[in-house]
Amino acid sequence: MHKAQSIPHAAKIFSGTASEALAVEIAKHFGCDPGKLSIQRFADGEISPNYLESVRGDYIFLVQSTYSPGDNLMELLLMIDAAKRASAYKVIAVLPYYGYARQDRKDRPRVAIGSKLVANMLTAAGADRIVTMDLHAPQIQGYFDIPVDHLDSHAVFIPYIEQLQLKNLTFAAPDVGATNRIREIASYFNADMVICDKHRKRANEIASMRLIGDVEGRDVVIIDDICDTGGTLAKCAALIKEKGARSVRGNDYAPSVEW
Missing domain, CATH: 3.40.50.2020 (Rossmann fold)
Known part of the structure; x- marks a missing residue:
């Protein structure tokens, strides 16, 4: 019997609306263009991302800062979910700015730990890896049960x-x-x-x-x-x-x- 040959996985870079210029520069560095992605916004503010090219079996890098955190974070979560449902091999979320990082502990009674909640949401959405930089507190990496690349500027x-x-x-x-x-x-x-x-x-x-x-x-x-x-x-x-x-x-x- 012939041994089955593994098919190499392509890498594609997509951007949310918060980090388009950065994604273009990153893609240019690797000699390619950002992937084609449509993000529709309904009148009530609902966000609907749609990949305009196949991502099946590919490494997908989603470049999206989460400031102001609400809409941009939700947009990223939906982009991750859409990529997983389109059979992407791995989804890597690239967050140059990690929103809610300042809420990293209970420094007074009856407050949320927002950075942990964001970590839970990114993981639940299906991210396989996180790339971020200059976190407000390095220990935020420990909120994830998936690999985190914490870059230092x-x-x-x-x-x-x-x-x-x-x-x-x-x-x-x-x-x-x-x-x-x-x-x-x-x-x-x-x-x-x-x-x-x-x-x-x-x-x-x-x-x-x-x-x-x-x-x-x-x-x-x-x-x-x-x-x-x-x-x-x-x-x-x-x-x-x-x-x-x-x-x-x-x-x-x-x-x-x-x-």
């Missing part, structure tokens, strides 16, 4: 900061939660670090902030993982300038801005 920003050639470099954590992230980068540059310790009355509203460490005459780079209103970065930058820093830059996993 340090590979992009460290060379950028190096080419700035700042002589008195200091890194600033905009809150205590960012300390570990900043310590790793600061140790790479053999640079000092400071911490902006903030206290909130409620979400998106900072009641007070104080600086732990010395920034006198220093070139400071603030690094955070999420920028919502920008209030934390602005207040942190103002405080650092007030304490005598020579320059302040912000890298919120977005292009560098100098204040």
Whole structure:
């Protein structure tokens, strides 16, 4: 008897409406075009994705950030379900931005753990693997029972900061939660670090902030993982300038801005 030959699985890249430009760039890097996908929206807001080409037996990469999380997350879940029902071999959800990541624990009574719920929904929809980056807390990976590739944007920003050639470099954590992230980068540059310790009355509203460490005459780079209103970065930058820093830059996993 002849041994059956395995058929190689093709890889196809599709995009939701939240990450079309990124999906085009990713596909271009691999010398192809994004797959053809139609996403219909009914008058009541209902979303209906439809693959316009066969995905049977293929690796399907679905590129979709979940901000603002509601519609884009639902769109991704339906894209996953449609791909599984169309007999895709593997469905890999690529979330450059993972919505609800800030809700990663019960930090006060009677609240949801939103990032765990999102993990459950992605798994239940049929995702075989998750690719995401710069999670608010790395332990969110443990909410999944499927493989997670957690990418780190340090590979992009460290060379950028190096080419700035700042002589008195200091890194600033905009809150205590960012300390570990900043310590790793600061140790790479053999640079000092400071911490902006903030206290909130409620979400998106900072009641007070104080600086732990010395920034006198220093070139400071603030690094955070999420920028919502920008209030934390602005207040942190103002405080650092007030304490005598020579320059302040912000890298919120977005292009560098100098204040």
